[in-house]
Amino acid sequence: MKTIALVLAAGLALFSVAAAARAAAPAAGSVSHGIAVLHPGKDSVVKGTVHFKKEARGVRVTGAFTGLAAGTHGFHIHEFGDCSAPDFTSAGEHFNPTGNPHGAPTDAKRHEGDMGNVNATSDGNATIDYVDSHLHFDGAPSILGRGVIVHANPDDFKTQPTGNAGGRVACGVIGIAKSE
Numbered sequence: 581m582k583t584i585a586l587v588l589a590a591g592l593a594l595f596s597v598a599a600a601a602r603a604a605a606p607a608a609g610s611v612s613h614g615i616a617v618l619h620p621g622k623d624s625v626v627k628g629t630v631h632f633k634k635e636a637r638g639v640r641v642t643g644a645f646t647g648l649a650a651g652t653h654g655f656h657i658h659e660f661g662d663c664s665a666p667d668f669t670s671a672g673e674h675f676n677p678t679g680n681p682h683g684a685p686t687d688a689k690r691h692e693g694d695m696g697n698v699n700a701t702s703d704g705n706a707t708i709d710y711v712d713s714h715l716h717f718d719g720a721p722s723i724l725g726r727g728v729i730v731h732a733n734p735d736d737f738k739t740q741p742t743g744n745a746g747g748r749v750a751c752g753v754i755g756i757a758k759s760e
């Protein structure tokens with residue numbers, strides 16, 4: 581009797597370990613790489629490509645842009661992946677699933693979409709590369725299907741709820757990219 585109980589207990593323990601391992605593993609088909617290809621709006625020639633790659637500490641955001649005015653330009657994820665309006669107002673407001681105030685990418689409380697600014701050199705090119713601990717690919721706060729916008733003016737990280745970044749000069753939609 582005692583032996584049977586021991587065998588049963590051992591079996592249960594093994595089963596629990598296996599179940600825990602399954603729970604910890606990422607779900608099949610879970611996304612780890614997103615991409616947005618940005619196209620220009622009216623009166624704009626700004627283009628760009630932005631990659632979002634899952635890392636241990638968050639999501640690495642890398643991007644390259646052309647056709648910008650030299651200087652600083654607000655750079656956000658907006659709530660809708662809808663770039664259909666010529667002025668890109670169809671992309672809605674900053675993506676903000678947690679109901680936080682607008683802020684800088686380094687702020688503890690900020691819109692999930694607050695990726696800060698990109699800085700263009702005199703040739704109109706800009707690149708960005710940083711790891712964002714606020715971005716997610718899973719659940720309600722997933723960035724997949726949302727819009728990426730580059731603005732005409734700098735994001736001041738203060739003005740609510742936009743950062744006073746002005747017009748929208750490029751727009752793209754975050755899609756699922758091939759994992760590498």
Ligand code: CU
Nearest residue numbers: 654655656729
């Ligand atoms: Cu924006």
Ligand code: ZN
Nearest residue numbers: 674682691694
């Ligand atoms: Zn914001």
